[in-house]
Each structure stands twice: as C-alpha cells, then as structure tokens.
Amino acid sequence: MLALQILVDGFAISTLYALGAIGFSLIFGVSGVLNLSHGGIMVAAAVAAWFIAGPLGAGQYLGALGGVSIGVVVALVTYGVVVRPIQRSRAIPRDETEIFVLTGTLLWGIMIQEAIAYFFSDSPITVRPLIGGVVDIAGVRTPANEILTAVICWISIGLLWLLVNRTAVGKRLLAASINPRGLTLLGFELSSVYLMVWVIYGVLAAIAGVLLATFLGTSSNNIGVLTASAFSIVVLGGLGSVSGSLIAAYIIGYLETATAYLLTPTLRTIPSLLLLVLVVYVRPQGLLGRR
Amino acid sequence: MRILSALVVLLALATLPFWVSGYILGVLTIAYFFGVFAMSWDLLFGFAGEVNFGPTFLIGLGAYSAGLLDNHGVPVWLCVIAGAVAAVFGGLILAVPALRLRGPYFGLITLVAVLVLQQVIVIFAGVTGGEIGLTINDVLSLDPGYNYWLALGFLLISGIVLTLFSRSAAGLILQASGQDPIEAQVLGFNVVKHKLAAFAISALFSGLAGAMLVFYLGTASVDTVVDISVGVQIIIAAVLGGRRTIFGAVIGALFLIIAGEILRPLGQLSTFVVSAVALGVILFFPDGLVGYLLRRGERA
Numbered sequence: 001m002l003a004l005q006i007l008v009d010g011f012a013i014s015t016l017y018a019l020g021a022i023g024f025s026l027i028f029g030v031s032g033v034l035n036l037s038h039g040g041i042m043v044a045a046a047v048a049a050w051f052i053a054g055p056l057g058a059g060q061y062l063g064a065l066g067g068v069s070i071g072v073v074v075a076l077v078t079y080g081v082v083v084r085p086i087q088r089s090r091a092i093p094r095d096e097t098e099i100f101v102l103t104g105t106l107l108w109g110i111m112i113q114e115a116i117a118y119f120f121s122d123s124p125i126t127v128r129p130l131i132g133g134v135v136d137i138a139g140v141r142t143p144a145n146e147i148l149t150a151v152i153c154w155i156s157i158g159l160l161w162l163l164v165n166r167t168a169v170g171k172r173l174l175a176a177s178i179n180p181r182g183l184t185l186l187g188f189e190l191s192s193v194y195l196m197v198w199v200i201y202g203v204l205a206a207i208a209g210v211l212l213a214t215f216l217g218t219s220s221n222n223i224g225v226l227t228a229s230a231f232s233i234v235v236l237g238g239l240g241s242v243s244g245s246l247i248a249a250y251i252i253g254y255l256e257t258a259t260a261y262l263l264t265p266t267l268r269t270i271p272s273l274l275l276l277v278l279v280v281y282v283r284p285q286g287l288l289g290r291r
Numbered sequence: 292m293r294i295l296s297a298l299v300v301l302l303a304l305a306t307l308p309f310w311v312s313g314y315i316l317g318v319l320t321i322a323y324f325f326g327v328f329a330m331s332w333d334l335l336f337g338f339a340g341e342v343n344f345g346p347t348f349l350i351g352l353g354a355y356s357a358g359l360l361d362n363h364g365v366p367v368w369l370c371v372i373a374g375a376v377a378a379v380f381g382g383l384i385l386a387v388p389a390l391r392l393r394g395p396y397f398g399l400i401t402l403v404a405v406l407v408l409q410q411v412i413v414i415f416a417g418v419t420g421g422e423i424g425l426t427i428n429d430v431l432s433l434d435p436g437y438n439y440w441l442a443l444g445f446l447l448i449s450g451i452v453l454t455l456f457s458r459s460a461a462g463l464i465l466q467a468s469g470q471d472p473i474e475a476q477v478l479g480f481n482v483v484k485h486k487l488a489a490f491a492i493s494a495l496f497s498g499l500a501g502a503m504l505v506f507y508l509g510t511a512s513v514d515t516v517v518d519i520s521v522g523v524q525i526i527i528a529a530v531l532g533g534r535r536t537i538f539g540a541v542i543g544a545l546f547l548i549i550a551g552e553i554l555r556p557l558g559q560l561s562t563f564v565v566s567a568v569a570l571g572v573i574l575f576f577p578d579g580l581v582g583y584l585l586r587r588g589e590r591a
Contacts (some may be wrong), residue, residue, distance in 0.1 A: 034395055036429050085574050092577045095470070098394060099342060100573060103530055104522060107570040114563035122559075224519055228402060235399050270410055280400060284392050 005140050006261050010187070012146045014253025015153040016212055021233040022246045023158065024203035026202055029177040029240035030197045032098070036105040037078055039226030040112030041202065042209030045071030046218050047116050049210045050125045060128045064210050067127075069101065072199060076113070078199040082108045100102060116220040149211045156207055157246070160200070160249070163185035164242075173197055232269020232276050238289020249288060251275070295522060304443060308436030316439045320507060322548035323442035324359050327449045327500035327536045328413045329528040329540035331493040332482075336526075337535035338457055339489040340469025345401030348385065348524045351408050353378035357513035358425045359418065367429045371502040378498020379491050383447060386490035390483055402519070409517050424512025438507055445503065446541065449496045455585035465489050527569045533579025542581055555581025 009070045024038050035041075048070035053063025061100065082104045087091060092100050116122070129145035136142070164170035176193045179271030184190050212218055218226075233252055252272045260268045306523030308316055332346045361367065388400045412419045419425055428564060432438050456462055468475040468482040476482050505511045515521065532543025547565060554561035576583045 082570070082574075089574070089577060099336075100577060102342065102395075102398070103526065104570060104573050107527065107566045107573070109522075110566045111524065112564055112571070114559060114566065118559045150488075154387060227520075228406065231399060232403070235396065239395065241381065265412075269406070271405055273410075277400060277403055280392065280396055281388060284396050 001139065002261060008033075008137055008140045008142055009146075009261075010254040012150045012215065012251040013257060015150045016208060016215065017229065017233055017253045018151040018246050018249035019156055020208035021203060021230045021237075021240055021249055022160065023201040023208075023241060024230045024238070025234045025242055025245040026160075026173075026204075027201045027236065030173050033083055034098075034105075034174055034231070035078065035083070035201075036051075036102055036229050036231075037082075037109035037112060037226055038205060039223035040109040040213065041071055041074050041078065041205045042226055043116060043218055043220055043223050044074045044112055045209035046126060046127060046213035047120050047220070050082040050127045050213060051120065053128055061129055063127065063204030064130065067210045068203060068206040071209060072202035075198055075205060076195075078105065078108060079195070080145050086145035093257070093270060109227060110115055111189070113220045113223045120220075124217045125213060127213040127215045145214055149215050152207065152211060156204060160204070160242075162201070166243055169196060169234035173200075177210055193232050225287045229288070232272070234286075236276055238286030241286070241288040244286055244288030301447070301566060305440070308439050310525055313435045318436045318548060319545075319554050320352060320435075320439050320442040322545050323439075324448040324500045324507070325525070325528065325548055326446050326541035327338050327496055328525045328545040329532070330449060330453050330537050330542045331496040332525050332538055333529045333534055333540040334453055334457060334489055334493045334585075336529065337537075338462060338465045339486055341486075341489075342394055342398035342468075343385075344399045344519075344526070345405040345522055346386075347498040347517050347519070348401065348404040349378045349494045349502035349520040350406055350521075351405075351412075352381040352497055353501035354505045354511045355412065355419060355425070355514040357502035358404045358500075359371075361429055361506075362425070362469070370429075371499065371506070374502030374505075375495055375498040378494045378501065380494075381498075382490040382494025383487065385494075386487050388465070389490065389498070390486060394563070405517065405519055405522060412513055412517065420512070422513060424510045424514075425507055427509050427511060429506060430509060431503065431583060441503070442507070445500070449500070450495050451536065453492070453496065457537055461485060461488065506590050516570050531569050531572050531579055533582030533585070536579070536581045536585070539579050539581030543579065546580070 020038075020042060024035065027033050027035055045067045047067075049063045049067025051063075052058045052066040053060045055155050058066070083101055086100045086104050087097060089100075093131070100256050129143065129148075131144050131148055133144040134141050135147060162170075164173060172183065172188055172193050174194065175186075175188075176190065176197075180190055184194070212226075229252070233248045234245050236252065237246070237248030252275075254273065255272045259271050299545060308318070328346060332343060335341045335343050353374035355379035359368045360373050365373070375492075376526040379467065385401060385404060389397050392400065416422070424451065431441055457465075464475065464480045466487045467478070468480065468485055472482050483534075501516055504516065525544075525545050528547045529540040529545060530543070530544035532541065534537030549566055550568070551561060555562055574581065578586060
C-alpha cells in the first residue's frame with residue numbers, strides 16, 4: 001500500500017522535475033549556458049498564472065496560458081538583457097564568459113525574486129487545479145490534477161523529442177550543440193538558433209512552473225531551491241544530455257518521495273544531495289554525460 | 292604615494308569611533324567582517340579559478356564551531372581559534388573535489404555543501420538552535436569602539452596577508468594553475484600543493500571572520516552565516532569590487548553593506564536595486580570598480 005503510494009506520488013513529482021530540468025539541460029547543451037535564474041522563470045510563470053486566474057478573475061485555463069506566455073517573455077528577457085550582452089562583451093575574456101553568465105543569471109534570479117515579492121507577495125500561492133476530482137488507482141486516492149500534470153509533462157517531453165529529432169529546426173539545434181562553427185559555415189545564423197532554444201526553454205520552464213503551482217504551490221522564496229534542484233538533476237544526469245536528465249529526475253524524485261514517506265519529511269532532500277555528491281565524485285560527467 | 296594615501300585613509304578610519312555614532316560604527320564593523328569574507332572568496336575565485344558558490348560553508352563551519360564551544364564554557368579566544376581550525380578542515384574537504392572537478396561541477400559541489408550544512412544545523416536543532424539560531428553568551432567587547440577597532444585591525448591584517456600571498460610567486464603559480472592546470476603542471480609547478488594552500492588560507496580567514504562575527508552579533512543563525520543568499524552577497528561584493536584584486540573585494544563589501552543600509556527605507560526593493568547595480572557593473576565594467584580604476588590608471 002505504502003509502496004504503491006510512493007510509486008504514484010513519486011511519479012508525478014519526478015515527471016515535474018524532469019520537465020523543469022530538461023529545458024535547463026537543453027540550453028546548456030546547445031549554447032553552453034547554465035541559467036541560474038531558472039527558478040525565477042518558473043515562479044514568474046506560476047505567479048502570473050495565479051494572478052490572471054485569481055485576482056483578475058480570468059479562470060484557470062486563461063491563467064495557465066497567460067502564465068506560460070509570461071514565462072516565455074521572462075526567458076527571452078533573460079537571454080536578451082543578461083546572457084547575450086555577456087556573451088558578446090569584448091571586455092570579458094573568452095574563458096571567463098561562463099563564470100560571468102553564472103554570476104549574471106544568479107543576480108537576475110534574485111531580481112526576479114525580489115520583484116515578485118514586492119509587487120505580489122512572498123507568501124506561498126497555489127494555482128487552482130486545471131481539473132478537480134479524485135481518481136482511485138488500485139486503492140491510492142490520487143487527485144485527478146496530479147495525473148493530468150504527469151500527462152501534460154510527458155506530452156511536452158514527447159513534443160520536444162519530435163521537434164528535436166524530426167524537424168529541420170531541431171536538426172539545427174542538434175547541430176549547434178555538436179559543432180556551432182560547422183553550423184555557421186553552412187550558412188545558418190547561430191543567433192536565431194539560440195533565440196529558438198530560449199523560446200523552447202521558456203515554454204518548458206513555464207509549463208513546469210505553472211504545473212508545480214497547481215500541484216504543490218510555490219512562492220518567490222522557492223526560487224533558489226528550484227534552481228538548485230534543476231542544477232543537481234542536470235549534473236546527475238550529465239550536463240547537456242536530455243535523456244540523462246530524465247533518468248536523474250526520476251531517481252531524485254523517487255528518492256525524495258521515499259525518504260519523505262519512509263523516514264521523515266524533514267530529511268527529504270538529504271539522501272539525494274548525498275547521492276549527487278557521490279556520483280559527481282565517482283563519475284564527474286554524470287550518468288549519461290559526455291566529457 | 293599610494294602607500295601614503297592608504298595610510299591617511301586608514302588613520303581617518305581608525306579615528307572614526309571618536310566622532311561618529313554607534314550605529315555607523317556597527318554598520319562598518321559588519322562591513323569589515325564582510326570584507327574579509329569577500330577577500331577570502333576572491334583568493335579562491337580570482338586567483339585559483341575555483342567557482343565557489345559556497346563561501347558560507349566555510350564561514351558557517353567557523354561560526355557554529357565557535358558558537359557551540361562557547362556554549363560549553365570554552366574561553367572566547369580558544370573558540371575563535373577552534374572555529375578557524377574547523378573552517379580550514381572544511382576547506383581541505385572542499386579542496387579534494389576541486390582537484391578532480393572543474394567549473395560548474397565543482398560549483399555544484401560547493402552549493403550542495405552549503406545545503407547539507409544548513410540541513411544538518413536544522414535537523415540537530417536541539418544542539419544548534421535550528422532555524423532560530425544559537426545564542427552566544429560571551430561578546431568580544433561591550434564597547435562599540437573597541438569592537439570596531441578589532442574588526443578594522445582584523446581586516447587590515449587579513450588584507451595584507453592575502454595581498455602578499457596573491458602577489459608572491461606562489462600566487463602567480465596559483466593563477467597559472469587556475470587558468471591552465473595542465474600547462475602549469477608541465478612547467479613543473481605543483482598544482483595540487485598550491486591549490487590546497489589557497490583553500491587552506493581562504494578557509495582560515497573565512498573561519499576566523501565567521502567566528503569573530505558570531506561573538507560580535509551575539510548569535511549564530513542560518514540566516515546570517517550559512518544561507519545561500521549570504522554567499523551570493525559575498526560573491527556580488529567581490530565581483531563588484533573587481534575580481535583578482537583582493538582589495539577590490541573590501542570596497543565591494545563596504546559598498547554593498549552601506550548601500551543596503553542607505554536603501555533600507557525602500558524595504559524589500561533594496562535587494563532588487565543592489566542586485567540591479569551589481570548586474571550593471573558586471574555587464575558594463577566586468578573588471579569591477581577597482582579593476583576599472585586600475586585599468587584607467589595604467590592607460591593614463
């Protein structure tokens with residue numbers, strides 16, 4: 001019974017983790033950027049969805065849609081205002097770009113956090129579930145919204161897979177991640193590829209943010225933790241490997257859920273943090289990473 | 292010339308307790324300890340090239356070791372030394388992965404180190420005071436002027452030691468091994484030894500400053516010495532002042548703490564403004580305030 005409970009609950013959480021982390025991984029793979037304002041984008045989308053659905057009274061569907069659009073906008077602003085200027089700056093030495101992007105996005109994440117706390121609130125918000133009701137899965141009472149969350153996540157992941165592997169745009173993304181120089185030599189504009197990847201990233205992160213808010217609730221104080229969890233999943237799976245991130249998300253999600261149910265909820269994150277340290281020690285490239 | 296003007300500024304700072312209020316002295320005292328944090332971070336990041344997101348791991352170890360010992364009746368100076376020893380030990384623990392991992396991977400380990408320390412403190416709340424914090428019964432001194440001088444003197448000594456180290460041959464080797472470890476090794480330098488030394492020195496000053504800060508504040512809490520946001524502030528201070536300058540970190544820390552106090556009426560927005568300014572500096576003056584001035588001085 002307990003095992004089944006862990007199986008069902010862990011699945012929904014892990015799927016959400018996976019969706020949040022995949023965009024993070026994609027953007028590193030294609031453009032070499034580790035975006036430490038990731039949690040900020042997720043929470044911005046969630047708060048927008050909450051605000052449009054609740055105080056503005058537009059209902060949860062429009063709210064979710066609006067939230068995702070706002071998330072994409074914030075992601076594009078992140079790219080346009082923070083990442084791109086750093087990448088193009090002449091004053092920053094080439095081998096230090098990575099560190100500047102890390103620091104810059106970190107600051108940007110704090111700015112998003114403070115802006116949300118100031119203009120809205122820093123107390124936890126919950127977006128109204130997209131559908132109500134409870135479904136009985138072999139004796140485990142599961143909110144229908146939890147199932148819908150997992151379904152939406154997997155549909156998004158499936159669409160991403162199709163996009164990357166079956167379309168011309170996706171082939172360009174892949175090519176950029178393997179050899180950006182080669183792609184430009186073939187006459188493709190690298191900056192439009194990067195713009196594309198940020199849009200895709202924005203959609204993924206925003207969906208994850210909105211769903212997280214319908215499912216667990218969120219607040220601007222969660223931004224740091226959300227970024228850290230995406231970062232650790234992606235490193236555990238191997239930087240730049242999308243399938244690695246998927247596997248890692250399930251490992252971390254289930255480990256956390258099992259710890260919360262079997263030991264105590266306060267210890268929730270400890271085993272996954274220790275696992276992370278262990279894996280990075282033994283296998284720095286992560287589960288499926290390339291060196 | 293430069294030394295003379297530095298001396299004048301130093302003398303002026305030393306006379307402050309005679310003519311400014313206790314409030315200003317209090318702000319500056321904290322800013323000085325913060326300056327030491329930022330300088331220690333700059334040694335690891337600017338010179339050794341290690342992306343360290345967890346300066347508060349070392350600071351927190353020093354602060355909590357000192358605080359816990361004090362609660363068991365150990366004399367203050369012994370607590371401070373013990374805090375420094377604990378931090379150096381922590382620094383060496385961090386150095387082990389740093390020797391194997393590069394860039395973001397090491398950054399993640401440092402982030403995790405802070406999170407684990409924070410969780411441990413919260414879980415063992417019975418001993419550590421948990422999220423509320425640990426009350427410290429002893430103080431460095433009751434006189435704000437004396438506390439101020441202590442902090443200023445400590446900042447001065449740390450600054451001199453760290454600057455001398457960074458400009459010594461060892462500092463240059465450190466810089467080389469940060470930028471290209473393989474080439475540095477090929478040239479016959481012992482990269483491992485220098486990196487270990489950098490971690491030990493950085494941790495020593497972080498731990499000392501953390502332990503002294505705890506006795507100044509009268510409390511050790513997760514929010515003041517361990518939380519990631521504190522680490523972020525330290526990183527901002529060092530980058531703002533100018534990385535790879537040591538001295539710049541102090542200027543950055545002073546700017547950050549004083550700006551935070553001045554912007555206090557803005558309430559929650561003050562952090563936003565400070566972060567925005569820091570982001571602007573990174574985008575437009577990536578060498579930081581001091582780095583920018585040094586460059587201009589060279590060109591003129």
